[in-house]
Amino acid sequence: MFDNYLNPIANIGEFTTLGDYVAVALNVAFGIGAAISLIAVILSGIKYITSRGDIKAATSAKNALTYSIIAMILTITAYTIVGIVSGVFTEQEIPILPVGI
Numbered sequence: 001m002f003d004n005y006l007n008p009i010a011n012i013g014e015f016t017t018l019g020d021y022v023a024v025a026l027n028v029a030f031g032i033g034a035a036i037s038l039i040a041v042i043l044s045g046i047k048y049i050t051s052r053g054d055i056k057a058a059t060s061a062k063n064a065l066t067y068s069i070i071a072m073i074l075t076i077t078a079y080t081i082v083g084i085v086s087g088v089f090t091e092q093e094i095p096i097l098p099v100g101i
Contacts, residue, residue: 040068
């Protein structure tokens with residue numbers, strides 16, 4: 001199911017369909033999204049630590065941390081959904097039950 005997602009650029013010369021290019025583009029986009037979310041979590045944690053008891057700054061840092069974690073969860077969820085959907089639509093054989101059962 002996740003064949004293209006584990007090593008998407010291994011055979012870049014063998015891309016024959018638009019789906020191959022889309023898989024690589026989605027991998028890059030999800031990687032960038034996850035990296036930005038991780039950086040935002042780190043920066044908001046530093047911001048919280050350096051708030052030094054300022055309630056307004058601490059609240060702002062908590063909100064930033066919350067939104068960063070939500071963004072990371074959404075990125076991971078979207079990656080998983082795309083992997084499942086692409087696996088469903090790229091199956092070579094779809095078993096169908098006989099009509100006369």
